[in-house]
Amino acid sequence: MYILALFGNLLIILTVSSDSHLHTPMYFFLSNLSMIDIGYISTTVPRVIVDIQTHCPVISYVGCLTQMSLIIIFACMDDMLLSVMAYDRFVAICHPLYYQVIMNPSSCGVLLLGSFLLSLVNLLLHYVAVLSFSNCEDIFEISNFFCGPSELFKLACFDTFTTNIVRYCAGALFGLLPISGIIFSYFKIVSSIMRSSSSSNGKWKTFSTCGSHLSIVCLFYGTALGMYFSSSLSLSPKTNAVASVMYTVVTPMLNPFIYSLRNKDIKTALRKILSRTF
Numbered sequence: 001m002y003i004l005a006l007f008g009n010l011l012i013i014l015t016v017s018s019d020s021h022l023h024t025p026m027y028f029f030l031s032n033l034s035m036i037d038i039g040y041i042s043t044t045v046p047r048v049i050v051d052i053q054t055h056c057p058v059i060s061y062v063g064c065l066t067q068m069s070l071i072i073i074f075a076c077m078d079d080m081l082l083s084v085m086a087y088d089r090f091v092a093i094c095h096p097l098y099y100q101v102i103m104n105p106s107s108c109g110v111l112l113l114g115s116f117l118l119s120l121v122n123l124l125l126h127y128v129a130v131l132s133f134s135n136c137e138d139i140f141e142i143s144n145f146f147c148g149p150s151e152l153f154k155l156a157c158f159d160t161f162t163t164n165i166v167r168y169c170a171g172a173l174f175g176l177l178p179i180s181g182i183i184f185s186y187f188k189i190v191s192s193i194m195r196s197s198s199s200s201n202g203k204w205k206t207f208s209t210c211g212s213h214l215s216i217v218c219l220f221y222g223t224a225l226g227m228y229f230s231s232s233l234s235l236s237p238k239t240n241a242v243a244s245v246m247y248t249v250v251t252p253m254l255n256p257f258i259y260s261l262r263n264k265d266i267k268t269a270l271r272k273i274l275s276r277t278f
Contacts, residue, residue: 001253002045008256009034012266019269025103026092029085030259032112036081037252040074043067044146044248051145064147065130071148071248072126073119075224076174080115082217083178083185087111089210090185094192122174125166144244150227182217186210212259219254223247 016022016031047067051057059067091102126149142151153167189210227243260266 001249002041002049005041005249005253005256006038008253008260009038011270012256012259015260015266015269015273018273022265022269025088025108026085027265028108029081029088029112033078033081033085034256036074036077037255039070040078041249041252043070043074048145057145059147064142064152068126068130068147068149068152069123071146072123073116076119076122077115078220079174079178080118081112082213082220083181084111084115085213086182086185086217089213090188093189093210118174122170125170128166144240146244146248148244179221186214212263215258216255219251219258223251 012034013031016027044067047059088103092099095102130149130152144151150167223243223246227240227247260270
């Protein structure tokens, strides 16, 4: 699964960078999403492979904080980029005449940089609570295969009021706001399509350009909610591990295949690359 995820996401990046027809905002954000997925899955899976081979699932305090930091940054950037891609589809469908003006290269760079800075803010919010664990016991047992923030919050040895405030603030800022933006964008898209005078076939073709993005949004938030509830409801470690695998491994692996299988531009560019190669 790890090799498939690396291969699929690298293929998306190579395809977008090598075909000039794909040098558009939509595919710019898609290639960055693929790079983030590579970083996200590489934060957890190689460590799991080492633990399985060495039969020593032990991680240092600094290593645990580093892994948690990378997970938060990559997951938050994934979340933000999905919202930015929804906004891109909204502008392309609802304001096509202004698309090139609104989604110019500078705006795309600012949106990408803003996503990264918001991810750093999310990380700092988590550090407020997690860094206090240094005053606790020397040894912790984490009921998962990686140092996720939800697992670390359970190990708090002080008043959990601070950790709850951090969790709710981070969830509202970096969970509810992005999904609200996605829902609002697609509400406007559907309203614009329904008001258009084109035929039903033309309306379906217009909306089908959003199919790949919608599939990834459903996969990302579906697995994220599964991991969140399995962790919050204190279900069995096996259930929690399965939900975590779906979120941290399966989603990055399936994203490039969803885009390549459902997107005509990607498939055309892939055929060109294969024809040049062979």
